Amino acid sequence: MQINRLFEIIYLLMAKKTITSIELANHFEVSKRTILRDIEILSGAGIPIYTTQGRGGGISLLDRYVLNKTVITETEQKQILVALQGMSATQYIDTDGILGRLQSLFAAPEKDWIEVDFSRWGSSTDKVKFETLKDAILNEQAVLFNYYGIHGETNDRKIIPLKLVFKTMSWYLQAFCTVKNEYRIFKISRMRDIKILSEAFDSKAYQVPDFQAMEHFSQEQLNLKLFFEPRMAFRVYDEFSEDCIYKNNDGSFIVKISFPDDAWVYDYLLSFGTAMDILEPESVRMEIVRKAENIKNKYL
Numbered sequence: 001m002q003i004n005r006l007f008e009i010i011y012l013l014m015a016k017k018t019i020t021s022i023e024l025a026n027h028f029e030v031s032k033r034t035i036l037r038d039i040e041i042l043s044g045a046g047i048p049i050y051t052t053q054g055r056g057g058g059i060s061l062l063d064r065y066v067l068n069k070t071v072i073t074e075t076e077q078k079q080i081l082v083a084l085q086g087m088s089a090t091q092y093i094d095t096d097g098i099l100g101r102l103q104s105l106f107a108a109p110e111k112d113w114i115e116v117d118f119s120r121w122g123s124s125t126d127k128v129k130f131e132t133l134k135d136a137i138l139n140e141q142a143v144l145f146n147y148y149g150i151h152g153e154t155n156d157r158k159i160i161p162l163k164l165v166f167k168t169m170s171w172y173l174q175a176f177c178t179v180k181n182e183y184r185i186f187k188i189s190r191m192r193d194i195k196i197l198s199e200a201f202d203s204k205a206y207q208v209p210d211f212q213a214m215e216h217f218s219q220e221q222l223n224l225k226l227f228f229e230p231r232m233a234f235r236v237y238d239e240f241s242e243d244c245i246y247k248n249n250d251g252s253f254i255v256k257i258s259f260p261d262d263a264w265v266y267d268y269l270l271s272f273g274t275a276m277d278i279l280e281p282e283s284v285r286m287e288i289v290r291k292a293e294n295i296k297n298k299y300l
Helices: 002-016 021-028 032-044 074-090 096-105 126-138 230-239 263-270 282-299
Strands: 049-052 058-061 141-148 154-167 170-177 182-187 191-200 221-228 245-247 253-260 276-280
Touching (some): 002 021, 021 058, 126 141, 126 170, 126 191, 154 182, 221 230, 253 263, 276 282
Antiparallel strands (some): 049 058, 154 170, 170 182, 245 253
């Protein structure tokens, strides 16, 4: 459409400063005569376009004309670009075209400052899962997949996907499960054979509950007091919020944290080996001892 071509000509001129009519014609795959007619239209509309002859000449736009017409401050311009770059990095929406135009509009240099990789180390499937679920949410289509539960069981689930959530180093999907007829949370790493169905839904018919309030995370809480040796500093700061951490004078750590009373918590605590000690509660200490005994007996 001509109106889109006219706007893009302005963006190109802001980015390149000077460009020839032949270059514009090749870019838009139209004739040079069409481009010259477009330039006349823009000039007649009050856009300060001018041409220069000779070597290095071409079509130009008066420097910073559009920027001088805007009420957006330089700080606000940077905030807009940072926000768009962050959204682009998550691949949630395609912002490349918007970014390019606004960078030209604001006369701002392009800065490749952020990259978000959803996959685990050594995995190439996590990005595919994320993109599939993202598309299902945006296109409002139901999803079918096989899910691995915390006790090793597997079952097929048909769900209405509603929101992707990142928490504690993992991605989760908030959804309405048509099998259980209730809202559920699914850990994306446990989902297999994800298929988008042709069945559509109206997202307005579903209200996504608060993540913490959903049933999967509303179990009885374990209030833990943990001791970590100094050599565990990297994991302590990687995996716990700073307001949960107290550093002792000898470099060791005390961590106070609440987790849902679920089987995975005990496996998680065991992953720290002998570098961690459970100070409270006693019931969790005894359960860890029992699990450690089972591991020991397995290898004897």
